[in-house]
Amino acid sequence: MYGQVRAVIDKAPIAMIKVSVYRDRTLLDKTYTNDEGRYSVEVPKGAVVTVRFDTHHSLTNAEDWHPSVVANVIADDESPLDRLLLKSGHGVDPESAVDALSGYLFAAEWEDGAYARTAESRLSRLKQTGEVLQEIQRKLQEYFTKLSDTASNT
Template sequence: MHGHVRTVTGDEPISMIKVSVYRPDLTLVDRAYTNDDGSYSVDVPAGETVTVRFDTHHSLDNADGWQPSLVTDAVTDDAVPLDRLLVPVGQFADTARGIDVLAAFLLASAVEGPEYAAHATTRLSQIKQNTLLLQHIQAALLQHFTERADA
C-alpha cells in the first residue's frame, strides 16, 4: 500500500506523518513515515481490509502541527494509491473533516500510550467544529486525553 499525504488544499506535501495500518481487531500490521515529498509505502498483504491512521508522532517537530485522519475498511492494493489530505491545527474543519479528525483521535485513544495524550490535547483544543454534536464529542475526547496526560 502506498500514497501521498498533502495539505488540505492539496498544494504541499507533508513529511514525517506516521501512517499506521491496523487489522479490524486493532493489531498493528505496519507503519511508515512520509518522506519529503509526502509519499509513504507500507507492507500489507494485498486484499486485506484494514484501517489506516495518518497522524503525527509525539517526538517529532510536527507533533502539534496537523490533525489526524482515518480511513476505515480500506482494501489493500499496490496498484491504487491511498492519498490523504490533512487539516492544519487551528484551521476550520467542515463537518466531514471534523468527523474524520475525531474518528482518528478515537482510534488513537484505543491504541496509543500516555505519551501521545499531551499532543492530542493540544490539537483537540484547537479544532473548530461546526456542529454541537461534534463539539460534544471533541470535549469528551479532550477530557479523556487530558486525564491520560495528567496520570
Template sequence: MFGHVRAIDDKKPIFMIKVSVYRGDLSLIDRAYTDEEGRYEVEIPEGELVTIGFDTHYSLTNADDWQPSVIANVIADDEMPLDRYLMRRGQVFDEASAMDALNGYVLTAATTHRRADASYAATAANRLTMLKQHTLVLQSLQRTLLEHFENQT
C-alpha cells in the same frame, strides 16, 4: 499499499506523518512515515480489509501542526495509490474534515487504551482544543476525547 499525504489547504506534501495500518481487531500490521515528498509505503497482505490512521508522532517537530485522519474498511491494493489530505491545527476547512480529525483521535484512543502515552496525549489534547465542531453531537465527542487525553497526561 502506497500514497501521498498533503495539506488540505495548499496541497503541499507533509513530511514525517505516521501512517499506521490496522486489522479489524485494531492489531497493528505495519507503520511508516512519509518522506519529504509526502510519500509513504506500507506492507499489507493483498486483499486484506484494513483501517489506516494518519497522524503525527509526539517526538517530532511537527507534532502539534496537523490534525489526524483515518480511513476505515479499505481493501489493501499495491496498484492504486491511497492519498490523504490533512488539516493544519487551528484550521477549519469544512465540517467533514473536522469530523475526520475526530475519527483520527478515536482510532488513537482505541489503539492506545492498553498503554497510556502521556507525551502523545499532551499533543492530542493541544490539537483537539483547536478543532472546531459545528454540531452538539460532535462537540460532545470532542469533549470526551479531550478528557480522555487530559487524563493520560
C-alpha cells in the same frame, strides 16, 4: 500499499506523518511520509485493513496536524491511498472536522500518555461548528487530559 499525504487547505505535501496499518487489533506495518508526503507500507494484498495517518509525539510536527483514519480498506498495490490532513488551528469544513475526530477516537484505543499531551493540545485548536461535534471534541479532550495527567503522575 502506497499513497501521498497532503494538507486540506493548500494541498501541499506533508512530511513525517506516521502511517500505521492495522488488521483487527494487530499493527501490520508503519512508516513515515517523505518530503513529498509519499509513503509505502507492506500489507498482504487483499487484506482488509485500517490505515491511520497521524503525527508522532516525539517529532517537531507533533502538534501541527490532526489525525485521520480510513477503515475497511482492501489492500491493493495498484491504487494509491491518498489522504488530506487538517492543520491544527485552521477553520475547516464539517467533513474534515469529522475525519479528525475519527482519527482521535481511533487513537484513544491505541495511544498512551505521551500521545495524550499532543492530542489534548491539538483538540483544543480544532474548530467545530455543530453542537454534536463540539460535544464529541469536549469528551475527547477530557479523555486525553485525564490520560496525560495519569501518565505524568506515574
